[in-house]
């Protein structure tokens with residue numbers, strides 16, 4: 001598997017990561033046995049950059065990874081996150097917490113659940129508007145000094161926040177949604193700021209939360225309780241408009257002789273060597289297909305054809321419900 005570098009501090013990772021969130025959180029159809037087998041297969045294929053968060057569950061995702069990786073910790077690059085606040089009862093509070101005392105407690109919990117003495121990449125999941133970013137990042141820098149964390153990242157932050165955080169302690173990776181259907185970072189200064197500052201970029205939901213695979217054509221295709229049933233993009237007229245674009249993208253995949261998911265991932269990978277997508281799956285079958293995207297090279301002509309059918313802003317409907325949209329780009 002090709003390796004890529006995230007940021008200027010030396011973090012090397014597999015060109016494609018594995019998003020583990022859906023194994024225990026947000027999406028339906030969970031199956032621990034297949035999820036465990038998927039993580040093990042990922043290691044065999046060289047997909048060794050694993051993405052989780054304390055909030056996924058909460059806690060169950062890190063626990064699953066910790067148990068699968070027992071005795072195999074050195075084979076992976078482990079990324080986790082803090083900041084979507086988890087209360088003393090172990091449930092999400094719906095708030096964001098960037099206070100130093102809070103994150104010091106969170107990293108210790110993550111290390112315990114993951115069964116390790118260090119996390120390779122530790123992200124601030126969302127920015128807390130009530131805590132100056134320098135306070136949060138001063139404390140994160142101390143975690144690096146203490147050896148609990150090797151590299152630092154931030155998710156869904158605004159360009160100015162990225163700049164201020166990076167001036168406090170170096171950021172190696174910015175993680176933000178990015179796919180053929182969510183190209184905001186090309187327009188809002190996030191990608192440009194990363195490139196100016198030498199920060200790597202980790203697109204999450206690079207398959208558009210599964211939509212770009214072509215397997216979701218109606219909310220009825222989603223299991224009960226699946227988060228996407230509440231996503232504006234997967235509903236009503238927005239969904240119908242998105243399906244029309246999807247059909248055109250899928251026709252390009254067919255012409256190329258690759259699957260729709262492989263085309264979507266190859267497009268993200270083609271946006272630069274500083275980009276490392278983390279497609280999510282809990283099935284070996286999908287993982288194997290997705291890993292194949294690393295070997296798909298898109299010509300200039302093919303990239304142009306994709307640009308024509310899926311330009312910046314092509315998706316209809318917001319990517320999160322209103323309250324969650326308010327937590328982005330702070």
Ligand SMILES: NC(=O)c1ccc[n+]([C@@H]2O[C@H](COP(=O)([O-])OP(=O)(O)OC[C@H]3O[C@@H](n4cnc5c(N)ncnc54)[C@H](OP(=O)(O)O)[C@@H]3O)[C@@H](O)[C@H]2O)c1
Nearest residue numbers: 019020021204205206207208209210213279280281282286
């Ligand atoms: N920083 C943040 O705020 C944030 C937010 C969201 C996600 N993330 C991270 O990013 C990772 C990836 O994002 P995501 O999981 O939301 O979205 P995604 O990677 O765009 O899509 C995942 C969905 O696509 C399906 N899928 C994957 N490969 C497929 C294939 N070859 N054919 C058909 N369907 C396929 C999966 O199905 P199955 O689940 O059935 O395998 C799952 O439903 C997450 O796991 C998480 O680690 C971070």
